[in-house]
Amino acid sequence: MPTLAIIGAGPNLGLAAALRFGAEAPGTDRGTALQPATGPGMKQAGHPTGGSYTEPVLVVRVLGPTRVTSDGMAVDLGGPQSRRLLARLVLADGRPVTDDGLVEAVWGDEAPARAVSSLQVYVSRLRRQLGAHRGLLERSGSGYRFVVPPESVDTVQFGRDLDLGRRFLADNAASEALDALTTALAHWQGDAYADLLDTAEVVAARGHLTELRETAVEEQLAARLAAGDAPKAVAELEEATRAAPYRERRWALLVLGLYRCGRQADALAVLRKVRALLADELGVDPGPELQRLERLVLAQDPQLMFPTTSADASPRNLPMTSADASPRNLPTPFARSGLGRPLSSFRGRDAELGQLTRILAEQRLVTLIGPAGVGKTRLAVEYAAARPDGDGPWLVRLADVREPEVVAQAIADAIGLAQVVHDPRLALIGVLAHRPGLLILDNCEHLVDAVAALAIELITACPRLRVLTTSREPLRVDGEITLAVEPLPVAAADGSDGAALSLLFDRIATVRPGWTPSAAEREHARRVCTALDGIPLALELAAARTQLLGLGEIAQHLGDRFALLGSVPRGSLTHHATLDAAIAWSVEPLPAADRALLLRLWPFEGGFSLEAATAVRPDGTRQATTFESLASLVSRSVVSADTTVTPTRYRLLETIRAYCQACDPEPAATQEAHAHWVRDLVDRCAVQLYGVEAGPAIRTILRELPNLRAGIAHDLRHRPEMALRMVGLLDWFWIRRGHVAEGKRLLDAALRAATDASDTDRARAHLAGMSIGFLIEDSVEAERRCHEEILPALGDRAEPEQRLLYGMLHIYAAMWWLGIGDIDASHDAASTAIAIGTDLGDDWLTVSGRMINAATLIRRGQPEAGEAGLLQAAAQALAAGLSWPAGWSELALAQSYLLRHQASAEAQGRTAAALDALRRAHMRFQHEEDMTYMIAVLDTAASALALADRPHDAIRLRAAVQHHARRLGVRPDLLSRFNAPQLDTLLTERERASAEADGTRMSWTDMVDLIKV
Structure with missing residues (x-):
């Protein structure tokens, strides 16, 4: 991995001589073709990523006129008979519809003489119109059915978006709820099943969907109100109440919106209006919600003004007033049912x-x-x-x-x-x-x-x-x-202590009267609550143990939690004697296949995917049942499923993990299965790190990083050669995401442990250590690695993988020499990498070499030629789907523009072009999830802002860059090789101190926003 400095000064001839001695000339014999699984530079085919779900190939719309699109193109369904036929089949939701039923739907009371024969003609015509999807319309018994996937029908999409919006609203995510509900209502293009005749079944289905639509409208308005946009919500609610004057929730939302707009009198007028409307036309009084809301408005209850939760958007969830708490409304004691409430x-x-x-x-x-x-x-x-x-x-x-x-x-x-x-x-x-x-x-x-x-x-x-x-x-x-019923949260939404700590402290106070937690005890309590998953039963047992142990000691010994926590006290509602017994009640009755899978899941850290669970499933069970077993475990509350992410993330509570580990009859085999899956995952992602799928690969590694750490730790103990291979393959991940300290630590540990590793794996690991060293060490260490470790390990470089690593070594060295000012060495190394890349058909090596040679032209005093070469290299990189070389080329281009601006009055005005190039470079590195090079872009941007007469922003940005670089573990001084002009002289000492203090508080988004202006 190259240093971040692209343009700098200073020779280092020792390293240059070492590589020149072993360099390959363009005429070197070519090696055999590189296998895709072995080289990190192979170009990979792209695939769609992102989004909650992918648009299905076939889309059927019945919320309005019946329409069908196939691969994004509209399908010509023909006349009303064909549209009715398809709509009726869609209404059946995959169930067969008899010939007579279809005849009635298509023609009603005006069926032709040979209606069934005519129906078959329309079916045949519809199949032709469906083209590649004709097989979805099939004969079934004495009728037909349409087996289109549910997600392809707009009624299903509407229902899912509506449910998603309501869940967001329940979770206090008003903005997300508003987006989801707006999407849900956008599915409607007219009346539901508009083409179908008014049969009893159609009317019922249409009525059901229409009611859901009306509910979606109200939920959307509630979300807008909860999001704080009361003026717009009021305007829409006034129209909504006119459209459906008997739906009381709309009136209640309108009253609440008016009150939040400071229109208390109008709110009361609306309440009187709806009371008169209901009395005159229906002879009834307003419902409890409106009556209660009227009392709150008259009392000017302050809670009416705070749209902080989704519940606030619904008047029925507003706080109770003193009138509501009168004795006549208090509940009857539960004691008469024969069971008293617990004393706690x-x-x-x-x-x-x-x-x-x-x-x-x-x-x-x-x-x-x-x-x-x-x-x-x-x-x-x-x-x-x-x-x-x-x-x-x-x-x-x-x-x-x-x-x-x-x-x-x-x-x-x-x-x-x-x-x-x-x-x-x-x-x-x-x-x-x-x-x-x-x-x-x-x-x-x-x-x-x-x-x-x-x-x-x-x-x-x-x-x-x-x-x-x-x-x-x-x-x-x-x-x-x-x-x-979820576990209690350890932390509240605002970062304060959550309900789990509140429960723990309350229970401790019952066994230690007068106890008040110290700052250290609060920290120990957070550790205890986290380790025990916020499970109330476990927390109560832990609290009982504070009679014997301090919270710090309890936190320290939770590795053996079942023995530590002891038995349940008398009077508890649970029928289990211990926490161990409570978990066993869930696990032991499981079907054999489900239990066998569960006992294989405990090594996973941070959750796992369906694919991961399948990979560790024990031998002797059918792989096809993994999903079924997971579904069973989720339904039994043994495994939790987070379906808000893709792919779905499954997790075990830590307490269940501990139980499974204790009960696993083959823990060593289970850990080996997990480690094997980690190795396969690293092999797949490593191939992608240098190609078109680098961004998705890094996101996958980030998602699975806790599992990768666990797998590497296992292999360091039991299979160090595999650990060495993994940490070496992940070199660009360690650097791009700022995990350089962790990467170096793991590389050093693996190199010490893996004494029998292959030369290729050792060379890759040393090369990774060299690239990390560019960010945290000096040139002497880089030279030592090259002389003593990398070149000897590569041997005769006869194998394609060795040649690829040799080419990458030259790319890394070329960029290093460019940064320290040895232009000839940089050009020679880059040319060697181009030759190797051409031999291997590796786009990454070839394009990277060309961009470095273009940068050397700039250093030789040929900026126009160098800039043209950088633009060409960026274009070639993008054509090959390689964002990183394109970003590097645009970063170097921006630095060249800034140097020319600084050096010549004729070149003034290139700052804007430099900022444009920096924005593009940032976008490329962001696509690749490359945090380290985004830091490099922003560091250069600080100088660009200074040259653009924005000294305050320049100093703010430089201070923010230094702060985030330290957080990522990157040496800030390596980011400062381009520093023009000297920022320290641009402002007074007081102004500079203020700007620097402001910069240390800037978020990543704040930094990026500075270069967008």
Whole structure:
């Protein structure tokens, strides 16, 4: 890897002589073709990256006139009959539609005499129009079906975008919610299934979609209001209330928006208007939300002015007033259900409690899901304690029920049914059929099928009954709403201590009255909460241990957490005696294939992908079932899935990881499987680091960096030769992302350990060490590496991989010599690299050599020729898909422009051209995720700003560059070889100090914005 200095001064003839002695001339014999897997400079084919999902090849739109596009081109569907035929098949969602059903959809009451024959003609015509996708329209029984993927239909895309927007809104991400909901509404180009006739089925589907559209409109307006754009939201809400005057949520949002615009009188006028409208036209009063909002407006409640969360965008979530807390509204004590609340305080679940309250007000079957010890039962009990209930609530503990057929009897016992002689299910229905109440079924994971069947039966037969279940997995019942109970956060959104620490401190205070945490104890507590994943049960057990140990000692011994944490205290709601038993309750009943996979996942650090899980799956299990096993583990709350990233990221809680490691019958084989996957990943990414896919490769490495570190650490202990190969292949990653100190440490450790490594692997590692040395060492160290390590290890350079490494050595050396001023040595080394690149067909070596030779022309006093050569090299690099050489060429070009500006009055005005080149260079390096060279660009830009008469910005930027360079581990003095003019003389001492202080506070985005002006 070359030094960052592109133009500098000073000779170093010792290194030049060493390489000249072993240099190859252009006429050297050519080697065999380089295999793609062995050389980091091979050009790779590009592939699409980025985005939440890729546009499907076939797109079908029925939210408006029926339209189809194939590969981005519109498909001519013909007349209304063809459009109705396709729309009716899409409405069936992949299910077959009989010939008679299609005839009715296409012609209605005016079907032709030979309608089925005519239908077949239209089907054939439609297949021809679909072209390559004709196979999607297939005959099925006595009808047809259209098996287009769901994501290709705009109704599905609309639903997904709507769900995404609502999730963002629930997570307080108002701007993201607004974008998602705007995208959702953009799918609509008219009425749903506009081409279909008004049959009962079409009207029902159209009505359902229309209601979702109206909901999306309201969610969009709520998101705009939550994002703080009250004036625009008010304008849109006024139109929305005119369009649907009986939808009370729109009126409530309008009132809230007007109030936030400082229009309190208008808000009250709207409330009076909607009250009169509902009374005159429907004879009803406003609903509870509008009534409550009116009280808040009249009281000028300050919370109305703070659109800080998505909940604020919905009036029903505004704070309760003193009137709402009157005795007549307080809940009935839970004690009458037969189960008292725990004596310990309930902390950290206010949001979940509010969400559960809202959901159960509208839904009749809700399941709380989450991992062991997360507090599902406690949340259900606290909800029930705050719920008025004439008969219940009834809590049924199913943890001790082992047989499915006993579930109904356990429920009967819990609600107080005595002397049940016949079928307990019939007895339950007889008692609950006409009574309101809440039935809580706790710990259902081992009885899912039986509980699901009974829940369906009870909800169907008892219309006033609501059922709340707790389980590690959903019941998978139609109409069931699942609410995930997540571990408590260690840190709050604002960076302060989160609910996990609050719970831990509260529980410690119960065993150590009067205790107040010191600063050191707070830090130890954060470590404990992080290691225990914020799981309430684990935190309570840790707190109990503070009677014997300090928090620092607990944090230190959590490697053996199951022995350390001990047993659960009496009176706890959990039925498990220890944390170990709680985890075992989730893991041990798993199917054999799922459990075998789970026990292979503990070595992963920072999560893993489906591909990674497949790679470590134990022998003897079908690879095709990896996804099925992961799906099962996620549904059982043993593994978590983050679907907001691509590819989906799966994770184990640290406590489950520790349990799996302890229970793994073959831990050494498991670690070796993980390390093998890491080696394969490094091999794949290393080939891409120098080519068109460098950016995606670096992003992959960054995502998997914790796993790479774990795999390298394993190999350093057990297979040091493989560790040496990996750290050498990752040379450009260490440098580009600023991990130079880590890279050097790992290289030195691997070189010491891998005494039996091949010459090629040792040469690659030494070459990587040399390139890192350019950033953190001096020329003497670089010369030593070349003389004593790299050239001897490369041997006779007969193999293509050795020749490639030899060519890269010359590129690195050429750039180094260019930076220190040995122009002849730089030109010779670059020419040798061009010859090797030509032999191997390696674009990276060839283009890199040409750009360096163009830079040497500038140093020889031929700036016009050199700049033309740099422009040509940049164009060749871009044509080959190589962003890094293009960025380097544009950086060198900018420096040449600045030198000419500084040296000659005739060249004044080249600063603007230099800044343009620097912007392009920054874009190239940003595409490649190259943080180090982006620093080099910004360092040069500081001089450009000074020459552009922007001294304050120049000093700010230079100070910011120095700050970020130190953070990345790059020696700042290596970035200062181009420093024109001397920035220290541009401002007064006070002005310069102010600018430097401002610069150290600048973010990366702030720095980039300075050169965009």
